[in-house]
Amino acid sequence: MRCIDSEIPFDLPESWMFARLKHIGEVIGGGTPKTNIDEYWDGNIPWLTPADLSGYEDMHISTGARTITELGLKSSSAQLLPENSILYSSRAPIGYIAIAANPISTNQGFKSVVPNNSTMSPYLYYCLKARTSDIVRRATGTTFKEISGSEMAETIVPLPPINEQQRIFNKASQLLEVLSTIEKSLN
Numbered sequence: 405m406r407c408i409d410s411e412i413p414f415d416l417p418e419s420w421m422f423a424r425l426k427h428i429g430e431v432i433g434g435g436t437p438k439t440n441i442d443e444y445w446d447g448n449i450p451w452l453t454p455a456d457l458s459g460y461e462d463m464h465i466s467t468g469a470r471t472i473t474e475l476g477l478k479s480s481s482a483q484l485l486p487e488n489s490i491l492y493s494s495r496a497p498i499g500y501i502a503i504a505a506n507p508i509s510t511n512q513g514f515k516s517v518v519p520n521n522s523t524m525s526p527y528l529y530y531c532l533k534a535r536t537s538d539i540v541r542r543a544t545g546t547t548f549k550e551i552s553g554s555e556m557a558e559t560i561v562p563l564p565p566i567n568e569q570q571r572i573f574n575k576a577s578q579l580l581e582v583l584s585t586i587e588k589s590l591n
Contacts, residue, residue: 405539408422408560410561411560413428413538413560414562416562416569417564419564419565419568420445420564420565420568421562421563422559422560422561422563423560423561423563424557424558425517425556425557425558425559425561426557426558427476428515428519428520428521428524428528428561428563429517429518429519429520429524429554430518430520431515431516431526431527431556431557432483432485432489432515432516432517432518432553433481433483433494433512433514433515433516433553434452434481434482434483434510434511434512434513434514434516435480435481435482435509435511435512436482436487436510436512437472437476437477437479437480437482438479438480438510441476441479443473443475444469444472444473444475444476444478444479444480445470445471445472445473445476446466446471446473447471447472447473447474447475447476448471449471449472449474449476449477449484449507449508449509450466450467450468450471450506450508450509450536451468451470451471451472451476451482451508451509451510451511452465452467452468452491452508452509452510452511452514453468453469453470453510453511453513454493454495454496454511454513454514455469456468456469457491457493457500457502458500460500460502462502463502463503463526463529464502464503464504464505465491465502465503465504465505465508466504466505466506466508467508472509474479477509481512482493482509482510482511483509484507484508484509485504485507485508485509485510485516485518486504486507486518486522487504487505487506487507487522488503488519488522488525488526489503489504489508489516489517489518489519489525490502490503490504490516490517490518490519490525490532491503491504491508491514491516491582492500492514492515492532492556493513494513494514494515494543494550494551494552494553494556495513495543495545495548495549495550495551496513496548498536498539498540498543498549498550498551498586499533499536499539499540499551501529501532501533501536502529502546503525503526504516504527510515515551515552515553515560517556518533522568523566523570524566524569525535525570526569526570526573527564527569527570527572528561528572530572530573530576531561531562532561534557535559535560535561538559539551539556539559540560542559543555544556554580578585
């Protein structure tokens with residue numbers, strides 16, 4: 405056991421705890437089938453790149469600009485992520501985020517989180533948005549920053565009881581809706 409006090413970002417209520425992503429789910433990278441093999445593309449499996457999330461504001465996403473075939477999935481390091489996976493771009497840039505509305509695959513520009521309990525997904529969505537500056541700080545690279553899968557798995561998140569997670573998600577959604585209404589009225 406090692407002391408992680410220096411990594412704890414803030415105090416928590418008594419019923420909460422901190423957890424690393426690797427202890428509450430699996431962090432999964434993506435892949436790209438060879439683009440010169442037609443049989444790998446234009447299938448029925450949604451396939452995302454970070455560009456698909458550029459400017460994307462909805463919480464859930466079902467498809468991107470391209471799709472791959474079952475053969476394309478099997479021939480690459482792309483994986484079919486289950487519904488409610490948190491899709492998180494790990495480079496170019498770090499921090500684009502959405503929740504999979506259905507089974508979906510991504511390219512290698514993602515370190516997605518498949519939570520052990522899918523009811524945690526909406527809470528983790530907001531939590532990872534809030535933890536993005538920490539994730540960016542831990543990224544490495546010279547040409548562009550990237551967070552590795554192992555480093556992403558070490559991300560510490562505050563973890564309230566599941567019913568509290570739902571209340572936090574509901575309140576955050578309400579407040580963001582109010583902010584959106586205010587922004588629209590100002591434009």
